[in-house]
Amino acid sequence: MGPLHGIRVVEVAGIGPAPFAAMVLADLGAEVVRVDRTNAVGGDPKAARYDILSRGRRSVAIDLKAEDGAEVMLRLISQADVLVEGFRPGVAERLGIGPEACLARNRRLVYGRMTGWGQDGPLSATAGHDLTYSAVAGALAHIGRAGQLPTPPLSLVADFGGGGMLLALGVVSALLHAQRSGEGQVVDAAMVDGVALLMAPFFGASAMGYWSDERGTNLLDSGAPFYDVYRCSDGRELAVGAIEPPFFAALLEVLDLPAEAVPDQNDQSRWPELRTILAEAIGSRPCSEWVRRSEGLDACIAPVLTMGEARDHPHLVARGTIVQPDGVPQPAPAPRFSATPATLGAPPAVPGQHTDAVLADWGFRADERDRLRAAGVIA
Numbered sequence: 086m087g088p089l090h091g092i093r094v095v096e097v098a099g100i101g102p103a104p105f106a107a108m109v110l111a112d113l114g115a116e117v118v119r120v121d122r123t124n125a126v127g128g129d130p131k132a133a134r135y136d137i138l139s140r141g142r143r144s145v146a147i148d149l150k151a152e153d154g155a156e157v158m159l160r161l162i163s164q165a166d167v168l169v170e171g172f173r174p175g176v177a178e179r180l181g182i183g184p185e186a187c188l189a190r191n192r193r194l195v196y197g198r199m200t201g202w203g204q205d206g207p208l209s210a211t212a213g214h215d216l217t218y219s220a221v222a223g224a225l226a227h228i229g230r231a232g233q234l235p236t237p238p239l240s241l242v243a244d245f246g247g248g249g250m251l252l253a254l255g256v257v258s259a260l261l262h263a264q265r266s267g268e269g270q271v272v273d274a275a276m277v278d279g280v281a282l283l284m285a286p287f288f289g290a291s292a293m294g295y296w297s298d299e300r301g302t303n304l305l306d307s308g309a310p311f312y313d314v315y316r317c318s319d320g321r322e323l324a325v326g327a328i329e330p331p332f333f334a335a336l337l338e339v340l341d342l343p344a345e346a347v348p349d350q351n352d353q354s355r356w357p358e359l360r361t362i363l364a365e366a367i368g369s370r371p372c373s374e375w376v377r378r379s380e381g382l383d384a385c386i387a388p389v390l391t392m393g394e395a396r397d398h399p400h401l402v403a404r405g406t407i408v409q410p411d412g413v414p415q416p417a418p419a420p421r422f423s424a425t426p427a428t429l430g431a432p433p434a435v436p437g438q439h440t441d442a443v444l445a446d447w448g449f450r451a452d453e454r455d456r457l458r459a460a461g462v463i464a
Contacts, residue, residue, distance in 0.1 A: 087114020087418075088425040092260065094167040095120060095158075096142065097149075098436070101240070102276065103171030103199040104138040105249030110167070110256065111141030112418035113427050118443050120158065121436035123148040123464040128435040137415045141430030145444060146437030146464040153462045155181030161447055163190040166263070167256055171199040174209050184271045194269040195259040199252050201243075203275030215240035215276070218247070222280035227287065231301030231308065247279025304328070310360035311336065311350055314389060321372035322389035325363070335384040339375060340366040437464050 092115040096107040104119075111117040119139065123146045133139070145161075148154045159182065162168055168187060170177055177183045177198075184196045201218050202208040208221075219225040219242045220235075229236040252274035263269050290296035302308040311327045327336040333350050337343070340363070347362055348355035367375065372388050379386050390398060396407035396414050408417045411432055418427035440463050444454050457463045 086425060087112070087427040088422055089257075090114040090425070092116065092167065093165045094118070094142075094169060095161050095165045097168075097170040097172070097177075098122065098125075098144075099171035099199070101171075101244045102248030102252065103169055105245050106197070106199065106252040106256065106274075107142065107169050108138050108140060109249070109253040110169075111430055114425065115167070117142035118161065118439075118447075119144045119434070120149075120161075121146045123437070123461065126435075126437035126464040130435055130438075133433045133435045134411050134413055136433040137413070139433035140415070142434070143431065143439035143443050144434040144436050145440045148462055148464075149180045149182070151460065151462040153457065153460065155186075157444075157449075157457065157462060158182050159186065159190050160449070162187050162194060164447055165191065165194065166260060167195045167197060169197040169199070169252070169256070174200060174204045188269055192269055193263045193267060195256055195263055196269065196271045197252055197256045197259075197274065198271060199248060199274050199276075201248075201276045203278060204273045208277075213276075215243040218243040218276040219280050222247075222277050222284065223288075224280050224284050226298070227300055227303075227306055229300050229306075231299065233301070235300065242283070243276040243280050247281075247283055248274065248276040251276075251279040251282070308356070309350075310356050310363050313360070315364055315367040317370060317372040317375065318368055319371035319373075323367055323372050323375055324387045324389050325367075326385040326387075328385070332383050332385045335379075335382045336386065339379045339382060339384045339386070342366055440464065 089110060092110070094107065094110055094115050094117040096103070096117055096119045098104070098119050098121045107117050107119065119142050121144050126146045147157050149158060162182070187194055187196055198204060200209070201213040202211060216225065216237050219238070222243075224242055225235045228238055252272065255272035255274050259270050259272050287296055291298070296303055300306060305312060307313050309328070311325060311333055313325055315323050315325060317323055325336065327333040330350070334344065337347065342362065348359045350359065375386060376388055392414070395401060396409070401407055405417055407414055408429065409415070410429055418429065421427070441454060444463070445451075454463065
């Protein structure tokens with residue numbers, strides 16, 4: 086049933102981080118209803134099943150710009166614990182479903198807002214993407230190799246880590262406050278804030294002079310030869326993360342390198358020499374050989390796997406980390422709970438698939454639904 090069983094969430098359909106936050110809430114047991122546009126109704130259910138971010142919730146289609154669209158939404162919101170929206174600042178207010186209108190109907194409501202730049206500030210109305218938020222927050226400058234341009238990371242940094250996950254945490258925190266106080270509030274989750282938050286330890290390291298602004302020269306940014314990726318003789322790649330001395334010693338044991346034959350790992354002036362030694366050693370054997378030889382040792386090495394390969398890794402198989410409902414590989418809900426285990430809910434829905442069922446469950450009579458459908462408010 087999940088730890089959030091009994092929590093009702095209304096999600097305004099969007100892209101990226103807000104749907105990710107709603108997926109996490111649904112995975113953890115909340116009843117999430119996604120509100121889609123009426124002009125998006127329909128679609129191929131066979132194609133929809135690949136929209137993993139939409140799993141676990143039902144879809145109702147409402148035209149928020151129609152005369153009664155806002156009122157239908159407010160009726161849903163009046164019965165909900167949470168609203169999740171990802172509009173640019175001011176759009177929800179213009180549609181009549183801003184925080185003031187919603188909290189007037191439901192004072193316990195947690196109003197979750199997901200934006201790139203936040204609800205205020207000089208860039209708040211400006212468009213952006215993961216890359217731009219990461220750039221301004223001070224993360225992108227430190228991702229990449231020395232002497233090269235920054236490497237655009239997967240949109241895990243701002244969209245999902247600094248954005249969707251931060252919003253989900255904010256919503257759950259505000260729910261705890263609402264349960265104690267009876268008062269809801271607005272959660273302003275901005276991706277640029279979330280990226281900066283993720284950079285907390287690096288801001289500290291920089292302030293103490295331990296982290297250089299020169300990309301690719303530090304301990305964790307490919308600067309250290311014992312924290313990098315190497316190519317094996319079979320063309321596969323091996324990730325090496327042997328930072329601590331015992332792990333580095335285990336790495337040398339796996340590679341058949343005598344400790345006296347390699348430079349001190351903490352002597353940065355000899356890092357280029359150490360990198361050459363490690364590259365030559367790792368490149369002399371296939372990846373599977375290094376993985377086999379490291380079994381039982383804390384050498385902190387691992388094969389670099391694609392998504393397709395990861396689902397078959399013995400450790401992930403043993404934990405059920407990747408599941409395949411309807412033949413679509415996807416991550417299982419996380420984290421894990423001993424008393425209220427989270428499970429996958431319904432498969433992704435096509436827009437408007439559950440309009441009648443949802444509205445009926447939330448108190449709309451059949452004649453009201455017929456009237457709203459005839460007026461084009463729902464579909």
